Amino acid sequence: MDLSDEDLYDVIVLGGGPVGLFATFYAGFRDLSVKLIEATEDLGGQITLLYPDKYIYDMPGFYEVIGTEVVKNLVMQAKRYNPTIVLGERALKITKLNDHKFEVVTDKAVHYSKTILICTGIGAFTPNKVEAVGIPEFEGRGVFYYVRDPERxxxxxxxxxxGGDSAVDWALHLKDIASSLTLIHRRDVFRAHEKSVDALMHSNVTVKLFYVLKEVKGDDWVRKAIITNVQSNKDEEMEVDDILVLVGYKADLSIIRQWGIAMDSRGVLVDDTMETNIPGIYAAGDVASPKSGFRQNLLAVGFGQAATAANRIKKYLEPSSSAFEHSTLREPSSKITASPETATH
Ligand SMILES: Cc1cc2nc3c(=O)[nH]c(=O)nc-3n(C[C@H](O)[C@H](O)[C@H](O)COP(=O)(O)OP(=O)(O)OC[C@H]3O[C@@H](n4cnc5c(N)ncnc54)[C@H](O)[C@@H]3O)c2cc1C
Structure with a gap:
């Protein structure tokens, strides 16, 4: 198949989460043509889906910033060099046609590029559930796995x-919104940021350690929760209006596993240039599993990986190009088509 320059992009970025968005900007900044393909109808990945209204405290340059604000700015920045953005298409298969040509088959179309940057995060992810009587019956009727709108x-x-970051962060966020807030955790050790746990323990939240959810009761909506102390085996009944089950998420990387790329149990194996075992295919963000084994699923880390990957892709496509550039030294202004005012969602 003969492709025009327009159809054959320098790089296809798979996944429009925070890292894919920053990678899209950065590749454009390095004068590469970019197509971004996102499986859902919304950009922003986990921030949009799981914590749009949560404060983020470790975003470089911000004292604190709310999730949606970060996504709004990432989208604006991503559009700076006029990438093609495809929403609602899930990448199903990647085939290397030759050294500088890949085919990406989605559930709706076929796309071509010279390189691929995988930023698919933890893939299609589903919340972990707890084994408690009545839970399936009340899902969506008082039992929730996400907080989309804290006001509700x-x-x-x-x-x-x-007892992880999600549970602790949301407890802190909702403590002054809810009329009463109880957090139960089956152990006395949290898998959450130390500062957040400290804040939780000194807050108005009732924290009950060594408790599990045993049963959920109600009518057309949840009314009661039976919780069990795992040390004494005694049950307690509580009146509740809503139950948030925030016990982590299961990543589903099964689609990527079919692409023939070397992976470990947590993601796509990358070297310190973010390249996979297949020349021309790179990965950044939560999906990337550094061969060093030191993995950190953090926004700041993912942004750095995105910049590294984009710089390496530039070098791969144009070996005589510089390894990196400072924005003050070079701004490919001829390519800027979007202004901050027009490049919003
Ligand atoms: C509750 C919670 C709170 C957090 N708080 C913080 C925090 O305060 N600070 C911090 O630094 N980090 C935080 N994180 C972690 C941070 O959100 C992640 O590290 C970050 O979202 C990773 O970005 P990403 O772009 O790699 O992946 P994701 O955000 O997972 O985005 C991946 C995108 O790829 C898309 N996709 C998946 N498969 C395909 C496919 N086959 N084809 C096309 N598109 C696909 C998905 O739909 C998604 O939009 C938090 C995470 C959670 C769950």
């Missing part, structure tokens, strides 16, 4: 189940 918990008696 205003004035409610809320029970949070979990």
């Amino acid at each position: 918990f205003r004035g409610k008696k809320v029970l949070i189940v979990g």
